[in-house]
Amino acid sequence: MLTRPDSQLLAAITDGDREAFAELYRRHLPWLLVRLGRRCSSPELVDEVVQDTFVAVWRSAGRWDRRGEVAAWIWGIGIRRLVDALRRSRPPADELTTFAGVETSAEEHVLLAVQYGDVGAALASLSPELRAVVQATVLDGLTTREAAQLLGIPPGTVKTRMMRARALLRERLA
Amino acid sequence: MTVWHLDPEAIRRYSRGVAPPGLAASAEAHLMKCAACRGAISSYVDLRRVEAIWHEVADRVDAPRRGRPERLLVRLGVGEATARLVAATPTLRGPWLLAVAVVLALAAWAAQVDERFLRMFLVLAPLGPLAGVLVAFAGGLDPTREIGLAAPYSGLRLLLIRTAAVMAVTVPIVAAAGLALPGSSWPAVAWLLPTAGLTCAALALTARMAPVVAVGVVATAWVLVTAPTAIAGRLDPVFDGGAQIVWLAVAVGAGTWLAATRNTVTLKLGRSA
Amino acid sequence: MTTVRVHGATKSFGRTRALDSVDLEAGLGVTGLLGPNGAGKTTLLRIIATVLAPDRGTVSLLGRDPSRPDDRTRIRERLGYLPQDAGFHRGFTVFEFIDYVAILKQMTDRRARHDEVRRVIALTGLATVSAKRIRALSGGMRRRVGLAQAMLGDPDLLVLDEPTVGLDPEQRLRFREMISQAGEGRTVVLSSHQTEDINALCTRIAVIHQGRARFTGTPTELTARAEGRVWTDTQRSPAALAAWRTGDGAYRNVGEPPAGAELIPPTLEDAYLLLMGEPELEATRS
Numbered sequence: 001m002l003t004r005p006d007s008q009l010l011a012a013i014t015d016g017d018r019e020a021f022a023e024l025y026r027r028h029l030p031w032l033l034v035r036l037g038r039r040c041s042s043p044e045l046v047d048e049v050v051q052d053t054f055v056a057v058w059r060s061a062g063r064w065d066r067r068g069e070v071a072a073w074i075w076g077i078g079i080r081r082l083v084d085a086l087r088r089s090r091p092p093a094d095e096l097t098t099f100a101g102v103e104t105s106a107e108e109h110v111l112l113a114v115q116y117g118d119v120g121a122a123l124a125s126l127s128p129e130l131r132a133v134v135q136a137t138v139l140d141g142l143t144t145r146e147a148a149q150l151l152g153i154p155p156g157t158v159k160t161r162m163m164r165a166r167a168l169l170r171e172r173l174a
Numbered sequence: 175m176t177v178w179h180l181d182p183e184a185i186r187r188y189s190r191g192v193a194p195p196g197l198a199a200s201a202e203a204h205l206m207k208c209a210a211c212r213g214a215i216s217s218y219v220d221l222r223r224v225e226a227i228w229h230e231v232a233d234r235v236d237a238p239r240r241g242r243p244e245r246l247l248v249r250l251g252v253g254e255a256t257a258r259l260v261a262a263t264p265t266l267r268g269p270w271l272l273a274v275a276v277v278l279a280l281a282a283w284a285a286q287v288d289e290r291f292l293r294m295f296l297v298l299a300p301l302g303p304l305a306g307v308l309v310a311f312a313g314g315l316d317p318t319r320e321i322g323l324a325a326p327y328s329g330l331r332l333l334l335i336r337t338a339a340v341m342a343v344t345v346p347i348v349a350a351a352g353l354a355l356p357g358s359s360w361p362a363v364a365w366l367l368p369t370a371g372l373t374c375a376a377l378a379l380t381a382r383m384a385p386v387v388a389v390g391v392v393a394t395a396w397v398l399v400t401a402p403t404a405i406a407g408r409l410d411p412v413f414d415g416g417a418q419i420v421w422l423a424v425a426v427g428a429g430t431w432l433a434a435t436r437n438t439v440t441l442k443l444g445r446s447a
Numbered sequence: 448m449t450t451v452r453v454h455g456a457t458k459s460f461g462r463t464r465a466l467d468s469v470d471l472e473a474g475l476g477v478t479g480l481l482g483p484n485g486a487g488k489t490t491l492l493r494i495i496a497t498v499l500a501p502d503r504g505t506v507s508l509l510g511r512d513p514s515r516p517d518d519r520t521r522i523r524e525r526l527g528y529l530p531q532d533a534g535f536h537r538g539f540t541v542f543e544f545i546d547y548v549a550i551l552k553q554m555t556d557r558r559a560r561h562d563e564v565r566r567v568i569a570l571t572g573l574a575t576v577s578a579k580r581i582r583a584l585s586g587g588m589r590r591r592v593g594l595a596q597a598m599l600g601d602p603d604l605l606v607l608d609e610p611t612v613g614l615d616p617e618q619r620l621r622f623r624e625m626i627s628q629a630g631e632g633r634t635v636v637l638s639s640h641q642t643e644d645i646n647a648l649c650t651r652i653a654v655i656h657q658g659r660a661r662f663t664g665t666p667t668e669l670t671a672r673a674e675g676r677v678w679t680d681t682q683r684s685p686a687a688l689a690a691w692r693t694g695d696g697a698y699r700n701v702g703e704p705p706a707g708a709e710l711i712p713p714t715l716e717d718a719y720l721l722l723m724g725e726p727e728l729e730a731t732r733s
Contacts, residue, residue, distance in 0.1 A: 258547060
């Protein structure tokens with residue numbers, strides 16, 4: 001049995017096909033849960049945001065611009081919902097959970113450099129605060145303002161940290 | 175050339191949230207493009223959580239779309255199920271309402287021109303809401319009528335909430351037309367109690383005949399009685415203070431009768447062949 | 448328990464007598480009403496669906512008397528009805544419509560109601576189109592929506608009026624399958640003017656014609672009536688009540704066979720034709 005690509009599923013969803021929607025959900029929920037979970041410490045909030053995201057996918061499937069990956073489109077919806085949700089109410093113990101408390105051994109450092117290249121190592125050498133800003137703006141594709149809302153810091157701080165991160169990365173990778 | 179994938183260990187660490195930042199960033203960038211690796215993550219996510227979230231999503235996606243009138247009703251405290259039934263009432267359709275508004279607007283405008291037309295307005299006014307009730311129950315306009323007849327939901331209750339819905343929508347339109355009339359504002363409200371009386375009488379008659387027929391009988395009787403007096407120039411017997419009390423009594427009496435005979439109504443609704 | 452017991456049902460509309468002292472009994476499984484259009488099948492089904500009361504006669508449904516208001520409501524709680532021209536509100540999606548009927552079936556709790564709607568949608572294979580508007584669906588799918596709403600609440604008595612009419616052969620086959628499954632552990636009463644449907648589905652049949660029940664019994668019993676009355680010949684026999692050319696070029700004759708005729712095993716259709724008699728023949732042979 002041939003599996004339909006995501007783009008086809010979205011087209012079917014635009015048509016009201018509930019089963020295509022169930023399939024899309026099955027494919028994309030796991031990674032979305034994990035990725036959002038790495039940016040927010042409250043599982044309840046993440047569950048809510050994920051729910052909202054998929055309902056939004058159902059309702060606006062026709063508005064996908066057919067460019068790029070469907071996963072990226074879904075991520076765009078999801079991260080923005082998370083930003084909105086965090087703006088409304090930050091969970092009490094919300095810290096920069098993403099990178100807190102992760103230790104890398106010397107060997108892993110080497111492995112990282114080999115497997116994932118210099119960028120990975122350079123990124124790892126940044127402080128958690130700088131890394132978070134880079135991740136939010138570069139990897140997650142958020143604007144300065146959205147990144148500020150996500151991280152709970154003023155937009156100005158986002159800008160300065162980005163500048164410092166860029167400078168540091170340029171240095172490391174030179 | 176082999177396609178690069180995340181190794182199982184990387185996937186495990188990423189899914190568990192213990193991957194170092196470089197790995198995580200790389201993994202996330204890769205996952206955007208790779209369906210296979212995305213699939214590999216699913217074994218690390220709690221199945222119950224997946225099901226629970228799906229249940230919520232499915233519920234919200236399936237939930238019938240609510241129009242504004244329905245949302246308003248729910249906010250006013252009407253049960254969600256009842257609000258749905260009301261929302262499906264045929265007469266809430268825009269075009270029909272527009273027709274009522276136009277007719278009455280014309281009557282009101284004409285009343286500005288000539289006294290006789292003022293009386294015409296009073297004769298026509300109750301017919302607006304009555305026609306609404308008629309249309310709400312004309313079999314041809316309610317496509318699910320037959321199914322509804324075999325359902326346990328009280329036919330009378332359905333009749334009543336739909337009549338109330340029609341009234342709530344048509345009465346303000348007629349009232350607005352009435353306020354456009356010249357002179358005192360008495361004519362603008364003089365038709366309210368007669369309308370209530372006529373509607374209750376029609377509802378009471380549904381114990382004996384189909385709703386469509388009941389409304390037809392009442393409307394015809396009304397026109398036959400009031401039209402000649404309107405043309406003759408005297409509407410007082412129908413609309414003055416004493417008459418208003420009579421109308422109130424009719425409304426109350428008919429309502430009581432309806433309550434007493436409610437059980438027979440349910441069967442009579444399905445009378446037609 | 449015999450779910451449906453109708454005895455001496457008579458109903459007139461104006462001067463037309465739609466039903467004339469009809470008796471019918473139905474229990475678990477599928478019971479079929481066979482007869483031409485206008486025979487009174489719909490009227491009888493409407494009586495069984497508690498939509499109509501007979502002028503005379505007694506009716507017992509699920510052990511209760513539908514002429515008594517409280518019993519009537521109890522019956523309706525365990526009843527599912529698919530009328531002949533089931534209509535739908537303009538603009539309703541499949542889910543919305545079935546949800547609407549579920550409200551009419553007194554399911555007030557929203558969560559439970561939506562779960563039940565999803566259940567019957569899955570049962571009738573409508574999951575892929577549950578968010579589509581009914582008016583955008585084909586006739587076959589619409590009919591399924593009709594069946595789905597009838598199955599709400601898992602009724603003990605299912606009344607289906609001409610459920611397969613107008614469906615193409617494939618749709619008809621699927622529908623028959625659904626009805627057959629529905630008949631397991633439930634009482635189904637349906638009507639049709641097609642003998643193949645009746646033959647395929649029903650354990651008991653009643654032939655209704657001009658308001659009267661001409662036959663009640665099993666399909667086998669009805670077919671047996673045509674035993675020895677069907678023969679094959681190279682031409683249309685003048686003694687035949689009805690005759691038609693079959694696929695292999697021979698003629699199938701139904702009626703009183705002449706001496707020495709080559710008899711062949713009868714089908715339900717043959718028996719039905721014989722029962723209907725001569726004048727109605729042209730009308731029913733379609």
